[in-house]
Amino acid sequence: MQYSGGIGSWATAMRVKAEHGTDNLVLLIADTKAEDPDLWRFVADSSALLGVDPVVVADGRSPWQVFADQRFVGNSRIAPCSVHLKQKPCRAWLDANADPANTILYVGIDWSEQRRVLAIEKGWAPWIVRFPMCDEPHLNKQQMLDWACAEGLRPPRLYEQGFSHNNCHGVCVRAGQRQWRHLLQVAPDRYLAAEAEEEKLRAQLGTVAILKERRQGVSYPLPLRELRRRAALPSQPA
Incomplete structure (x- = not known):
């Protein structure tokens, strides 16, 4: 099955x-060279619980390297990083x-x-694909996270970060402005690193x-630089 390190793929497994x-x-999990180290901690913990060692594949590039090679910046509609990595x-x-x-390919969407x-x-195609988390009983993301905790797992920290x-x-x-603003608030170092990479591509x-x-x-x-500038502006009076 496609094992992403997300809570949905774990629940699917x-x-x-x-x-x-x-x-x-x-x-089967792809290493994009861009993941939170805690994702790999969760992959190790959860695969041990399942009793199955993960199979890791990798292109070897990061998303930013893919954008430079493709001469195209990924966005919410087209993400060459997902295709290549x-x-x-x-x-x-x-x-x-x-x-x-x-062979049946299982995917963790719900x-x-x-x-x-x-x-x-x-x-x-030609592989048959199944989506167990689309079947009843339907679980929302919080219920999956609670399930993981009940199994003795510590869920990935990105969920705790919102x-x-x-x-x-x-x-x-693929994220929209709301998530990028949230990233700026909770992890400005990661936002600024992404902003610098986007400026190189620009x-x-x-x-x-x-x-x-x-x-x-x-x-x-x-641009991310402009979104950050706007986020820093004081609120306008009513």
Whole structure:
């Protein structure tokens, strides 16, 4: 199964274990070179609980290196980092090690994300894909976190820091302005590092940015530097 280090993928693995056991279970995880070190702590703890050693694959680049190589800055709609750092390494491993005729691929999205099912199934063909957390009983994220605690696990710290996903250390190009503002508040060092990387890409590629804003119906790039400047402005009087 696709094991991301998020709480949903762990809950998925637990349901797969309960139904099928672990003799033929593979926890396949891609190293993007951008994750919170605590993600790897959770992967180690949770895979030990499952009794399955994770299989780690890696492209070797970071998301910022991918953006530079592709000459394209990832955003909420198009994220080449996901394609090159997760999908391609995982698919290469599947091509080499997993026969679609007798392999089921489990993915950790839950019932609140069912709109993604068809695209994921199409993207991973010819493998059959299943989504155990889309099945009843439906659990929300907090219930999954509580379940992990009940099993003796310490959940990933990004959830405690207010992030909805445990990926890319909270520095995710798919996130919107709200998450980036939250990152600036709780981890300004990580925000500033991302801002510096974006500025390097802007120097190479021109007026591009991870974020966008709309003014009078027209979409414009919104650099992280500008978002930070606005966040520092004093509130306007009512």
